[in-house]
Amino acid sequence: MAADGGKLDPMNPPLAPGTQAIEARDLKRAYGPRLALDGFSLDVPVGSVFGLLGPNGSGKSTFMAMLAAMERPRAGTLQVFGQAPKASLRAHLGTVFQEPALDPSMTALESLVLAGRLFGLSRGAATGRAQGLLSRFGLGNRARDSVSTLSGGMRRRLEVVRALLHEPDLLLLDEPATGIDPDERRLLWQSLLEGQDGRRTILLATNDLAEADAVADRVAFVRDGRVVASGTPSALKRDLGREAVRVRWATSADAEAAA
Numbered sequence: 514m515a516a517d518g519g520k521l522d523p524m525n526p527p528l529a530p531g532t533q534a535i536e537a538r539d540l541k542r543a544y545g546p547r548l549a550l551d552g553f554s555l556d557v558p559v560g561s562v563f564g565l566l567g568p569n570g571s572g573k574s575t576f577m578a579m580l581a582a583m584e585r586p587r588a589g590t591l592q593v594f595g596q597a598p599k600a601s602l603r604a605h606l607g608t609v610f611q612e613p614a615l616d617p618s619m620t621a622l623e624s625l626v627l628a629g630r631l632f633g634l635s636r637g638a639a640t641g642r643a644q645g646l647l648s649r650f651g652l653g654n655r656a657r658d659s660v661s662t663l664s665g666g667m668r669r670r671l672e673v674v675r676a677l678l679h680e681p682d683l684l685l686l687d688e689p690a691t692g693i694d695p696d697e698r699r700l701l702w703q704s705l706l707e708g709q710d711g712r713r714t715i716l717l718a719t720n721d722l723a724e725a726d727a728v729a730d731r732v733a734f735v736r737d738g739r740v741v742a743s744g745t746p747s748a749l750k751r752d753l754g755r756e757a758v759r760v761r762w763a764t765s766a767d768a769e770a771a772a
Contacts, residue, residue: 533592534559534683534714535580540589542575542738549575550586551738557731560711564725564746565718567735573718574611576735577687580716581608593683604632607676607684611691614672617661621652621671624660625678632679639678646674650704666697673705687718702728726750 535557542550550572557563565573578584579591582598593602615624622643629639647653650670655663663671669689676684690698706728709715719725725732726746733743742749 532559533557534561534594535716536590536592537576538590540576540579540586540591542572542579542584542586548738550589553589553735553739555733555740555743557714557716559714561730562706562709562715562728563717564729564732565716565735566720566722566725566732568720571735572738573735574687575738577608577610577685577716577718580683580685581606604679605682607679607681608687609669609672609676609685609689610687613668614675615660615668618659620657620659621647621663622656624671625675628675629678634679642678643674646677649707650674651700664697666693666701669693669697670701670704673701682713684713684715685718686715688720689717690719690721690724698724 533556535555537553537555540550540553541548553572553576555565555576565576567573575584579586580593580598582600582602591598594605596602619627622640625643625647626636626639629643630636634642644653644656647656650673652667652670652674655667660668660671669692673686673689676686690701693701702724705715717725717729729746731744732746732749733740734749735741744752
């Protein structure tokens with residue numbers, strides 16, 4: 514919580530760049546007969562922007578939910594900053610999931626101040642931080658407007674602002690740019706990476722190879738609940754090739770459509 518009303522307690526002990534923010538080993542999770550994760554293993558270094566790439570249904574969102582302590586693995590081990598995910602760790606996480614988390618009846622500023630208060634910030638600290646982030650994300654002139662009046666792209670930017678408000682050590686982004694136009698997408702990422710100084714770890718789940726290529730330091734390809742390749746974007750493009758990756762992602766429905 515925020516001991517001084519404005520800053521959450523840092524991770525204890527603090528983790529230096531080069532160590533792992535996330536360590537997953539042989540995770541398994543099933544929903545009835547369907548395996549969502551089937552031997553999922555991944556390391557995400559502290560301070561990196563890491564892209565998790567794969568088609569819909571590959572297990573990306575299930576893994577994100579585990580990191581946020583919303584799901585539990587049935588087998589395997591998972592550590593976030595050296596700890597098993599639990600509710601108390603959420604103070605150090607910022608999350609943007611596919612489902613909207615904003616109350617459309619509130620103004621943009623009201624929704625952010627409420628989020629800040631829930632994370633232990635004083636009203637003054639939450640208001641000041643919200644106003645600064647709204648300006649940075651191009652929403653300063655919409656602070657007093659109802660969330661319901663914002664465009665889809667503006668709402669997604671506001672979701673990211675909400676996730677950043679308490680200065681999290683780990684930011685989880687599950688398809689943050691889905692459904693917004695290219696200009697809005699560029700603005701979102703430009704604003705987000707403007708404050709990236711190597712101390713915050715960002716995990717991006719997406720099915721857009723170009724998006725991950727543009728913003729991520731490292732990427733991992735996920736298929737059928739497991740990581741099938743990982744490395745820097747340039748190395749993976751060189752070793753696997755764009756066409757090879759697309760073929761690996763193809764579903765049976767895609768193959769039938771192409772036949």
